[in-house]
Amino acid sequence: MTAVAIDGPAGAGKSTVARAVADALGFTYVDTGAMYRAIALRALERGIDPADAGAAAELASSVDLTLRDGGVYVDGRDVTGSIRSADVTRSSAQIATHAGVRAALVEMQRRMASAVDVVMEGRDIGTHVLPNAPVKVFLTASLDERAHRRAREVGADDGELDALRTAISERDEVDRGRVVSPLAQAPDAVVIDTTGRSVDEVVAEIVDLVTERS
Numbered sequence: 001m002t003a004v005a006i007d008g009p010a011g012a013g014k015s016t017v018a019r020a021v022a023d024a025l026g027f028t029y030v031d032t033g034a035m036y037r038a039i040a041l042r043a044l045e046r047g048i049d050p051a052d053a054g055a056a057a058e059l060a061s062s063v064d065l066t067l068r069d070g071g072v073y074v075d076g077r078d079v080t081g082s083i084r085s086a087d088v089t090r091s092s093a094q095i096a097t098h099a100g101v102r103a104a105l106v107e108m109q110r111r112m113a114s115a116v117d118v119v120m121e122g123r124d125i126g127t128h129v130l131p132n133a134p135v136k137v138f139l140t141a142s143l144d145e146r147a148h149r150r151a152r153e154v155g156a157d158d159g160e161l162d163a164l165r166t167a168i169s170e171r172d173e174v175d176r177g178r179v180v181s182p183l184a185q186a187p188d189a190v191v192i193d194t195t196g197r198s199v200d201e202v203v204a205e206i207v208d209l210v211t212e213r214s
């Protein structure tokens with residue numbers, strides 16, 4: 001099986017790029033952030049405190065989580081839309097700090113990558129989940145560009161840019177600062193700064209890397 005690992009901070013363009021690379025190569029796209037979000041959503045629904053490591057880990061190892069055709073399903077329910085709320089976004093960063101939660105989800109991620117060719121997107125894919133992936137990419141973009149992209153995504157106007165910048169940098173801090181598998185660049189990752197670059201350009205660069213290395 002071949003794997004392409006795509007890591008980077010929130011808003012660097014990972015999802016758009018990873019999905020397009022998967023389409024171009026005929027690989028399965030795996031959005032690991034959606035998995036942490038799904039656990040966070042279930043925790044909120046069940047009244048579990050996202051800071052409670054034990055309860056969160058038990059939840060992560062007991063839910064039935066499926067990624068299928070671009071959709072996310074938990075215990076048979078389609079949660080694709082509801083995992084994108086601001087509440088879930090905030091809680092998912094906290095849920096992702098717990099070693100027990102990560103162990104359960106990483107096991108699922110490795111199982112997927114052993115069954116099919118994947119383009120897997122996240123924060124720790126190149127460093128921890130798939131350290132032997134032949135192609136590792138670390139996507140970045142300036143904070144300003146990331147805030148503008150997020151604003152377009154959620155239909156926010158320019159007056160909300162400062163708040164978006166703050167929310168993005170706060171999440172970066174949580175993702176980079178956690179003890180277990182923090183957001184980090186693998187030493188053998190190719191760094192691509194997407195600031196001012198088109199999606200097509202970045203996708204073509206990654207597809208070329210895969211072609212060269214396989």
Ligand code: DC
Nearest residue numbers: 032033034036092093096122123124
């Ligand atoms: O990529 P995203 O914004 O959907 O991710 C949601 C949260 O999950 C984010 O705060 C970081 C965390 N995450 C993680 O810790 N490890 C991953 N492999 C993917 C996401």
